[in-house]
Amino acid sequence: MKLHPHTLAAGQWRAPERDFSSVLLDLNENQFLESFLDTFLTGALSPRDLYTYPNYRLLLDALADYCQVPRQHLLLTNGADQAIDLVVRLVFAPGARVVIPSPVFSFYYQMLDVNGVTSVVVPYERHGQSFRLPYDAVLDALPGSDGLILCNPNNPLGVQIEPGDLHRLINHCVGLNKPVIVDECYYEYLRHSCLPAFSGLEQVFVIRSFSKYFGLAGLRLGYVVAGAHAVRQLLKVRGPWDINHAAVKAALHCLSNLPALASAHGRQDHVRTQLIECCQGLGVGVIDTHANFVLLDDCHEQRLTKALHRAGIRFADCSGYPHAGALLANVLRVAIPGSADLHTLIQALHEA
Helix, strand or coil: CCCCHHHHHCCCCCCCCCCCCCEECCCCCCCCCHHHHHHHHCCCCCHHHHHCCCCCHHHHHHHHHHHCCCHHHEEEECHHHHHHHHHHHHHCCCCCEEEEEECCCCHHHHHHHHCCCEEEEEECEEECCEEECCHHHHHHHCCCCCCEEEECCCCCCCCCCCHHHHHHHHHHHHHHCCCEEEECCCHHHHCCCCHHHHCCCCCEEEEEECCCCCCCHHHCCEEEECCHHHHHHHHHHCCCCCCCHHHHHHHHHHHCCHHHHHHHHHHHHHHHHHHHHHHHHHCCCEECCCCCEEEEECCCCCHHHHHHHHCCEECEEHHHCCCCCCCCCCEEEEECCCHHHHHHHHHHHHHC
16 A cells, blocks of 8 residues: 655654643643633533534634634634644645744644645744844745745744844735745734734735633634635635534633733733743743743753753753754743742752
């Protein structure tokens, strides 16, 4: 039996097997919404939500209001992962070359490989305790390419693209009639989007998620904002009921209670400040981000890595991140912990 050669040649991002008794700071999950989500879980679902197929009209209407776009420009997806898969398949044919400032979320590389698309990697630059998109290098790479993928804010770096650079790059792609994917899965932590300037253009695809700010990672809900024609084409390759009732109802609960969500994230900001001040006081190199995580430098014989392991804290070691080169050598990514786990993390930092 013959299998697809692009699939056989592609790499794979493997979801980690995790012990839920650990302190889970490795996947940027939002630990600040337990009380908020409790109010949803109490009586939110009925038996009918389990035996009937879901309907998306109410969520699309609420999301259209949230994004300030027509509902015809929205596609719901089973997590942002599915959004990436569908958009890459729609806009890039096998043999295409796509500029991708790197590193970014590694699932992009997997989907490009599976579809026979070449990643034209343009490395981010590090300047002390900050990272910067190499604007000129990205611009120079575009004429010989078939499109562009941008991540704003970036994961795993947590850095934003300067708004002027972002708008110029999108305008350049639009002028060349080349697709540009803008990953905004951490948009709510940045509050700057390309949508007001570029929504509805056929070349622009914005991907967002309910996993981070909204705390619904376990329900798998994302969405694409694109031109109406592109959304109609994406619906041809997405299943008719790929998003379940529970995800739909939870998202409606979130969008109907934005002030309560903002209040919960005020507590997250307070914990972030405590964590950064602790690191600075202990001489641990720390990089703040426009996301729900920080980056820690572990340059001294992996003492920090060993201390976190001893404390049962899961984290992301970014040293071997795809297409990062030496940019993230000895860098650990740690989600902002909930108040209960902050003490455990701070104790581990003291013992490193």
